[in-house]
Structures are given as structure tokens and as C-alpha cells.
Amino acid sequence: MLHELMTIYLLFFRMGAVTFGGGYAMLPILRREIVENHHWVDEETILDYYALSQGLPGLIAVNVAVFLGYRQRRLPGAVAAALGVASPCILIISLIAVFLKNVQDNPYVQHALAGISVCVVALILDAVLSLWKKGVKDPLGMTICFSILALSLFTRISPILLVVTSALVGIAAKVRRPSEEETAV
Amino acid sequence: MIYLQLFWEFFKIGLFAIGGGMATLPFLQRLSESTGWFSPALITDMVAISESTPGPIGINMATYVGCTVAGFWGGVIATMGEVLPAIVIVVAVSKSLEKFRGNRVVDAAFYGLRPAVTGLIAAAGIGVVKVTMLHLDRFRETGLLNDLFDLRKLLFFGLFFFAIRKFKLHPICYIACAAAIGILFAF
Structure with missing residues (x-):
């Protein structure tokens, strides 16, 4: 130990x-x-x-x-x-x-x-x-990645807000398209 | 008692500063005003020193303030004060994370978080590029692309990147090598 x-x-x-x-x-x-x-x-x-x-x-x-x-x-x-x-x-x-x-x-x-x-x-x-x-496995992931990159480079939005929003987007996407659940990790 | 005060002030910073080392700056400014322990000008020095020494910036700044105010043990105590809330909070989050692993909503949240963090890290990298390899002020004056890029550094950047992808040595090897090149070629 x-x-x-x-x-x-x-x-x-x-x-x-x-x-x-x-x-x-x-x-x-x-x-x-x-x-x-x-x-x-x-x-x-x-x-x-x-x-x-x-x-x-x-x-x-x-x-x-x-x-x-x-x-x-x-x-x-x-x-x-x-x-x-x-x-x-x-x-x-x-x-x-x-x-x-x-x-x-x-x-x-x-x-x-x-x-x-x-x-x-x-x-x-x-x-x-x-x-x-x-970590980036599909078009939605790419969209999130590039949006966050652009937003944190060109705006002064707090990274905390960006992180929370991305989590919500992830939840929204998975809830709306339950057919993808089997393929998701 | 100064040690107790230092501990308490940095405990509060560790508890409330969300988002990493630079997020502690506004708290340090307020600390300078409310206690008079150090001048606001020292904060600029501190950022320069913290960035030019190894270690996470937030810890460096806590140690530097503590040291300036109350010597070596002041530095130790300020740092411990800042780190303690993190230990408590992260351990609590780890525990609940284990409970919710496999939960659909939690997994979906991470599905959105992973690309987001990749983007944030890329942005952090580009932030360093802006400071080190581009001369934005000179470019604004002359408008010549020649003046925007530091070609020598870009060349070394390319070499380093190639070497990192090709040889997979420990990152410390590249960092040591880069320090030597920086001194030799007077970057």
C-alpha cells in the first residue's frame, strides 16, 4: 500500500x-x-x-x-x-x-x-x-468539437458554460434518437 | 495568526474559482485589495514567473503569494489551502460517478463532453501559438505575411511535431531538447 x-x-x-x-x-x-x-x-x-x-x-x-x-x-x-x-x-x-x-x-x-x-x-x-x-466518433461529435474550438477562440464565453452546454447537447441527442443507443459506447 | 488567515483565504479560492488556474486571478486581485498583503503589481510578476516555471499556474501563484507574505511555510500553507477543497470535491464526485456509471443520461452527457474537451484543448494549444509563433502587432503595422509568422519557430515546430509522431519518446525528452534549442538559437 x-x-x-x-x-x-x-x-x-x-x-x-x-x-x-x-x-x-x-x-x-x-x-x-x-x-x-x-x-x-x-x-x-x-x-x-x-x-x-x-x-x-x-x-x-x-x-x-x-x-x-x-x-x-x-x-x-x-x-x-x-x-x-x-x-x-x-x-x-x-x-x-x-x-x-x-x-x-x-x-x-x-x-x-x-x-x-x-x-x-x-x-x-x-x-x-x-x-x-x-473521442470524436460521428458528425455531431465533430460539430461539437469545432463549435467549442471556435467559440473559445473568438468569444469570451466561459469554458464552464461551453462544457455544460455540450453535456446537454449530448443528452438531448441521445434521448431524441434512441435507435443509436445500441451502437453508442 | 497569519498562517491560519493564509490557509482560509486560499481555501476559499480553491472552493470558488471554477475553471482552472487563470480563474484564480480575479480572486487574487480582491485578496490584494482586502488584505494589503501584496501589491496588485505583484500579480503581473506572479503570472510571468508562474508561466516561466514548471507546474500548474494556479499552484505556482498560490505558493508565490504565500511565500511573499509569510516565507516558505506560508507558501506551503497557502498551497495546501487551495488544494484541500479540490480533494474533497473531486473525491465526492468520483464516488457518485461510480454509482452512475452506465447510467444512460450520464453516458450521453459524456458523449457530448469528449468532443467539447478536445476542442477546448485545441484552443489552449492555439492560444500558445498566438503568443509564441505569431507577431500580431508587427503584422498589424506592416500587413506583410512575412512579419506575421515567426518562420524559424514554425520550422522547429514542424520538426518537433514530426519527431513526436515518429519516435514516440517521453515528452520530457522533447521539452529538454526544446529548451536547449531555444538557448542555442536565441529564440
Whole structure:
């Protein structure tokens, strides 16, 4: 038990330590570690956790970590995952706050970060393609995906509203066309 | 007592800020006004530092504020305060989710949610593109497509994407490599 909690803690510690940006930037590493290396859940489940996390209070990265930790080892797993994802930040930010107040002005740091952000876009694109394959299965799914993409790029509608609406669209579509229920997953 | 206050303030943020790290910003602004613990200008610094260090932005900002106000343990306590409500809420949701798994309405809701989240993640990616690879201000001045795109970065983007699809290495390998390239070519 303790050994497994340690595994969960260290796994999310690594994710917290190498995620640049918000919760969504964590997805490529999450997918690699959780889906491909450890086989805890499949990609659809991770998508479900992201959807729920977006609509719940709290930080998306922490919420997703807690969902996964809880699924593995109940409450102790949830706590281990949350602490894991938070620990590296506490260490790094404390160092910066105390010793390196102007680290963001350092030219080497800026160049490295500019390079990293180019790479992060490529990683996110790779993740999106794989999610598309798994989660978007019919014309309605494509319509939802592109509408949400356009709405979140060009309007200031809150993502929570977008997520809730999509859930309602899903429910409405399934209720209106019960013949599709057998084929749906 | 400052630690208790820090914990309580960030507990409230963790409880009410819906929608991720950036959603905590308005709460931090109000916190700055109501307590005077830090100046509003510090929030801008904080966003810059949080984005330029690893880790989810929301946690970074909580730690930074806590640290500024009450040292290392302040940072720890602020972060714990912000994370605690998430643990309680997500565990509760997980429990009811298990109960309703296989429920028609819940499954139908997820059927709509999966493509929506795919779209949201794509939008997050494009948001990064806008900041890193496009020079919108320069394009507005000159109107030349040449000035809109940062060709060097686009080239590296293409290379990275090709490598990611082809070699399937751990994402950390690409991130480390990208940091080195960024420094070498002075991005």
C-alpha cells in the first residue's frame, strides 16, 4: 500500500515538475505515463476527468490528479496525487521567491522558455489528434468539437458554460434518437 | 495568526474559482485589495514567473503569494489551502460517478463532453501559438505575411511535431531538447 502511494506521489511529482503552463499542458505527459506506461485508465476516461475538472471548482491539474489518484487507491491515493503535483511547485517557487526574484528577466531563461513553448504546442497538437481519434466518433461529435474550438477562440464565453452546454447537447441527442443507443459506447 | 488567515483565504479560492488556474486571478486581485498583503503589481510578476516555471499556474501563484507574505511555510500553507477543497470535491464526485456509471443520461452527457474537451484543448494549444509563433502587432503595422509568422519557430515546430509522431519518446525528452534549442538559437 505504502509502496503504491509512493508510486502515485512520485508519478505526479514528475508531472508537476515538467508541466509548463496550465492543466491542459499536462495532458501529453499524463497520457504517456498513465495511459501508455502504467495502463491505469484509457484516453476516454482522461478526457472525462478533464471535462469534469473544467466544470468543478479548483485547479484543473490538481482535479485531474485527484480523480486519477482516487481511482487507483481511494482517498490516500487522491491525497498522494494532489501532494505530488503540488510539491515541485512549492520547492521551485519558494527558491525563486527567496533567491531569484528576477528569474523571468534572465535572457537564457527567456530563450529556453520560448523554445519549450514551441515544443509544448507540438505536444498538445499530438495529444489533440489522438483524443480526436478516440473521442470524436460521428458528425455531431465533430460539430461539437469545432463549435467549442471556435467559440473559445473568438468569444469570451466561459469554458464552464461551453462544457455544460455540450453535456446537454449530448443528452438531448441521445434521448431524441434512441435507435443509436445500441451502437453508442 | 497569519498562517491560519493564509490557509482560509486560499481555501476559499480553491472552493470558488471554477475553471482552472487563470480563474484564480480575479480572486487574487480582491485578496490584494482586502488584505494589503501584496501589491496588485505583484500579480503581473506572479503570472510571468508562474508561466516561466514548471507546474500548474494556479499552484505556482498560490505558493508565490504565500511565500511573499509569510516565507516558505506560508507558501506551503497557502498551497495546501487551495488544494484541500479540490480533494474533497473531486473525491465526492468520483464516488457518485461510480454509482452512475452506465447510467444512460450520464453516458450521453459524456458523449457530448469528449468532443467539447478536445476542442477546448485545441484552443489552449492555439492560444500558445498566438503568443509564441505569431507577431500580431508587427503584422498589424506592416500587413506583410512575412512579419506575421515567426518562420524559424514554425520550422522547429514542424520538426518537433514530426519527431513526436515518429519516435514516440517521453515528452520530457522533447521539452529538454526544446529548451536547449531555444538557448542555442536565441529564440
